[in-house]
Amino acid sequence: MNDEAATVDPAPSTGSGTSVATVAVGADHAGIALKAELVEHLGARGIEVLDLGTHGSERVDYPDFGAAVGRAVAEGRAELGIAVCGSGLGICMAANKIAGIRAASVYDATSARLSRQHNDANVICLGERLTGPEVARDAVDAWLDAAFEGGRHVGRVAKLDALGGSTP
Numbered sequence: 001m002n003d004e005a006a007t008v009d010p011a012p013s014t015g016s017g018t019s020v021a022t023v024a025v026g027a028d029h030a031g032i033a034l035k036a037e038l039v040e041h042l043g044a045r046g047i048e049v050l051d052l053g054t055h056g057s058e059r060v061d062y063p064d065f066g067a068a069v070g071r072a073v074a075e076g077r078a079e080l081g082i083a084v085c086g087s088g089l090g091i092c093m094a095a096n097k098i099a100g101i102r103a104a105s106v107y108d109a110t111s112a113r114l115s116r117q118h119n120d121a122n123v124i125c126l127g128e129r130l131t132g133p134e135v136a137r138d139a140v141d142a143w144l145d146a147a148f149e150g151g152r153h154v155g156r157v158a159k160l161d162a163l164g165g166s167t168p
């Protein structure tokens, strides 16, 4: 199907990051240090943080925290979400199981920016074992400061949402 032929309704856009008030964050035990860095960074940007844990080094299961971040966004308790595990992969798989969530594993500012501009990602996922804090902060900023481009991406994002997911 070409760009003009898409007929599905557009998904709600997350719009420009300048108006984001609350971001939900969550991590497993392998992501708590990077989560802490990002909580501080979000606070410095004047963004309210809904920290869903985990808060200690005890081993936990990443699906619980990815789903918690996804549910917080899907239920409107936060406009956007950030999930961190060792690789940024497993926790992203979990978040994407929740209906309405478009979670993207990102590695740098470019992947983070594109996840918002093209995919309207409402959750990004980072891997503490793969991405250092400075690059991670840049990625978060690029994502927050970008806006969904709409246009040819609208129908594709609507198709993503139409694939469904677990009710929050």
Ligand code: RB5
Residues within 6 Å of the ligand: 028, 030, 031, 062, 085, 086, 087, 088, 089, 090, 091
């Ligand atoms: C935990 O050891 C690790 O498997 C988890 O943080 C994540 O990388 C899974 O995708």
